[in-house]
Amino acid sequence: MPELPEVETVVRILKSQIVGQSIRDVTLLWTKTIENYEFFIHEVIDQRINSITRRGKYIMINLDRGSILVHLRMEGKFYIKNENEPIFKHTHVILHLDLCKLEFNDTRKFGRMLYTEDPMDYLNQKLGLEPFDNKLDVNYLKSKSRNRKIALKTFLLDQSVIAGIGNIYSDEICFMMKKHPNCSIQKLTKKDWTNCIHSTQVILSLAIEAGGSSVRSYTSSLGVTGLFQLNIHVYGRSNKPCHICETPLIKTVIGQRSSVYCPNCQKR
DNA sequence: CAGTTCGCCTGGGGGC
């Protein structure tokens, strides 16, 4: 499940390999992957890839007149291959470039691509601040939480508040904050919000570092998902001992998402 | 308007 750190890693690798090439043709094998695909194909052909950047969990492939926005969702991934190599199972879109082809491969077909001439406007409408934005402070989080009665974890997953946090890191952030993922955001103090920002930035930057460090093991193909080697404390560790106090971790459901926490360390 | 539930998909794992 790619979250911000994994997306950041994919962006770095794509950047190093396909910037400067132009899109010469598009093969579409599953139409739902691309929103408004006729427009997409019509517009992107013969545009040059000028840069590749990230906003939240979106990959931005920036072309001459607009950008291709890609959301990997759970299992979306890219493969850079030679034109003569066979197409992988679950590849839904192929961008044929000058020197290679870029396969978008997604087992569960949840990933999405679209083309827009105003990408920042499109993204800013749905996304809140980046986790490392200087404007991310206690006042921002307090104003975003005003009049809302939801669990801390649900708040962390809301992309219109902080962009880029997914199910793994929301659990890890709650653990680092020593807060129960189901605690109401209305109960958080100023100190808690400061702690929230700090924990978010520490966990995401460690994960980016870990993702970045494994880049060198990749060659031409990119099976780039979930490659963080960050020390995970709670996610996927239900019934296992807490790394701090050895109390068995509890698994529960919060806002339709599986969640793991330590009943001893994390207070409501 | 805010919060909750559903649907999209497929492969893997458990139960029998």
Add this chain to the structure above:
DNA sequence: TGCCCCCAGGCGAACT
């Protein structure tokens, strides 16, 4: 070995 059922997960649409 094979079949069925459940689960995972981000997000938008459709609800309450």
